[in-house]
Amino acid sequence: MKAVIDHEKIGEIAYFEKFWTGKKELFINREPFFKVRKRTYEGQVDGKTVTAELVGGFFSGTTLKVQEETVQLTPTLKWYEIGFSLLLIALTALFAYIPVLNAIIPLARKILSIAVSVGLAIFDVALMKFTRSILLKIAITLLMIAFSFGFCLLLNL
Numbered sequence: 001m002k003a004v005i006d007h008e009k010i011g012e013i014a015y016f017e018k019f020w021t022g023k024k025e026l027f028i029n030r031e032p033f034f035k036v037r038k039r040t041y042e043g044q045v046d047g048k049t050v051t052a053e054l055v056g057g058f059f060s061g062t063t064l065k066v067q068e069e070t071v072q073l074t075p076t077l078k079w080y081e082i083g084f085s086l087l088l089i090a091l092t093a094l095f096a097y098i099p100v101l102n103a104i105i106p107l108a109r110k111i112l113s114i115a116v117s118v119g120l121a122i123f124d125v126a127l128m129k130f131t132r133s134i135l136l137k138i139a140i141t142l143l144m145i146a147f148s149f150g151f152c153l154l155l156n157l
């Protein structure tokens with residue numbers, strides 16, 4: 001995830017966070033800040049050493065505290081983003097446990113289907129984090145539901 005913010009007092013803040021590794025990079029006024037402790041970074045701004053603290057993460061949102069200023073770098077997850085992902089799991093579980101399908105799909109296949117839907121739900125949240133449009137978030141969730149149902153149907157072949 002990339003966030004570039006123009007702050008009136010601090011200047012240009014560039015923040016990069018990798019989804020898979022969790023690695024974070026921070027630049028203020030195009031000057032790199034280096035990790036000192038778990039959440040603390042230090043760098044040079046206008047010839048002075050400045051300490052910055054990053055609080056939060058990919059899913060909880062990230063806040064930067066520097067020079068008595070607090071800046072929200074990335075937003076937190078919205079309630080509907082979590083709801084869309086839970087809907088994906090619930091619909092797959094419901095699909096796997098319909099009484100007519102009980103004779104067709106053995107228990108191991110049901111468990112595998114639900115495990116795949118949980119993985120797709122996590123991927124769904126990650127993809128929604130990169131978009132701002134609610135319509136695109138709904139489209140991503142519908143696509144993940146289609147993948148999940150398609151996987152369930154492939155298990156029946």
